Amino acid sequence: MTISESNHKKQYDVLVIGSGAAGLTLALHLAARHRVALLSKQRLRDGSTWFAQGGIAGVLDETDSVDAHIADTLDAGAGLCHPDAVRFTVESSREAVHWLINQGVDFTREDDGDYHLTKEGGHSHRRIIHSADATGRAVHSTLIEQVRNTPNIDCFEHHIALDLIRQPDASTGRFRCAGSYVYNKKTEEVEVFQGRAVVLATGGAAKAYLYTSNPDGASGDGIAMAWRAGCRVANMEFNQFHPTCLYHPKAKSMLITEALRGEGAQLKLPNGERFMQRFDKRGELAPRDIVARAIDHEMKRLGADCVYLDISHKDPEFVREHFPTVYRKCLEYGIDITKEPIPVVPAAHYTCGGVMVDQHGRTDLDQLYAIGETTFTGLHGANRLASNSLLECVVYARSAALHIDATLSKVTAPKPALAWDASRVTDSDEDVVISHNWDELRRFMWDFVGIVRTRKRLLRAEHRVKLLQQEIREFYANYKITSDLIELRNLAVVSELIIRSALDRRESRGLHYSLDYPGLRELAMDTILVPENFANQRQFIDLSDTH
Structure with a gap:
């Protein structure tokens, strides 16, 4: 209708x-x-x-x-x-x-x-x-x-x-x-x-x-x-992976603020050994890409589920006063950060x-x-x-x-737009497809397009995302809109853009680290993707031409 x-x-x-x-x-x-x-x-x-x-x-x-x-x-x-x-x-x-x-x-x-x-x-x-x-x-x-x-x-x-x-x-x-x-x-x-x-x-x-x-x-x-x-x-x-998110089976997405490291918190292996100085002279205060890769490296090297962030050597009153949210939230999971280290892992954080x-x-x-x-x-x-x-x-x-x-x-007011026509779609009895595709997308993005990348993994992810997009297009064309479908459709588009951009960058720079291209290119260039319907848009100064 x-x-x-x-x-x-x-x-x-x-x-x-x-x-x-x-x-x-x-x-x-x-x-x-x-x-x-x-x-x-x-x-x-x-x-x-x-x-x-x-x-x-x-x-x-x-x-x-x-x-x-x-x-x-x-x-x-x-x-x-x-x-x-x-x-x-x-x-x-x-x-x-x-x-x-x-x-x-x-x-x-x-x-x-x-x-x-x-x-x-x-x-x-x-x-x-x-x-x-x-x-x-x-x-x-x-x-x-x-x-x-x-x-x-x-x-x-x-x-x-x-x-x-x-x-x-x-x-x-x-x-x-x-x-x-x-x-x-x-x-x-x-x-x-x-x-x-x-x-x-x-x-x-x-x-x-x-x-x-x-x-x-x-x-x-x-x-x-x-x-x-x-x-x-x-x-x-x-994609910036925050180095320190709480690792706990009941914690969904709890960030442990970088300010803890700014006030002296130390990253440690499961045996209590500090490790960041081996990766960067700034230690725990190195930029996030370096810290996240260091943690990822140590977890894979040791087969560990997490590393630990320890601020228990600081005065307990100082910790509670400066980090009340982290203190209270961790306590809900049975972790007293004034007495014991926090189990942490990297997690996707910023685009x-x-x-x-x-x-x-x-x-x-x-x-x-x-x-x-x-x-x-x-x-x-x-x-x-x-x-x-x-x-x-x-x-x-x-x-x-x-x-x-x-x-x-x-600026003149726009012309009245056509109303949305939903006369040719029906209610879906297959919403399980949406949840299944959502889970598959996020899982292969984590496995193949994560902190450390290879061209083989990226090509595999590219193939998978195109198949998913085909399924999503068919679902979108035939069934009534839901918020989950809207978000899945958008995530599939953005995931393809991430994968295409990662394939185009044949070097390791900042947050993009490739085992196939570990070095830096001499010339730093932005990765710019242009959609097929770019023609006739307003064109302003090319932002990539500022280096």
């Missing part, structure tokens, strides 16, 4: 898809002058931002400098960071952090009233501002409260975007983004949301892997939708590549913007420096909002 146009079409100035730090920040910056629709696939608080523990990197101390933060970011990025993007982000860090403070975020202070700054892997200074070990929750809850109390922002929870709506624009001769088809999980119907500008803020794609620190919603929706709409993506092979954007968050498709983990800005290079992610969310959300605010008055 075709959905009723009157009840299922909504028109706004700006449509924001995603309710993490990036989406909320942008909505708050635009609400004074524009009507904003904010879509969340679950509750507003259910994204990755809420679960971020560590903090936000920024030049906030007089002993630190912009140049030092830039140098640390470039070093972690293994030659692939774009210097202009890095400088723009770092130079904007102080203003971004102070904006959060002005919104009411309660960052941890010293006894003298100054903000407490901690240190994490890859940083040469203490520059991580945080709220104990639950910074994401402090930031997210504050921004959610502000959004709910701000007129002109309408929040739509339990709404998951299906696909972007493209329309030809006679004034430019190119396509523009005109909105999105959106599945309402409560009514189980598809609605049309339209806006003069559309913003993707849907987060990353770590749920493509069997073991991840991310919540269930991290299924790469924005990346997949942008790709299908004709936008380029870049550097999808660089360093994504939809190509410029400094204003503009994509290849007119009136489509993207911000946050969904994007490739050039900041992270081949490996993200710890705590640069929340910073990027706020900096680029503010920049995109400024551009939208300055240009939206010149």
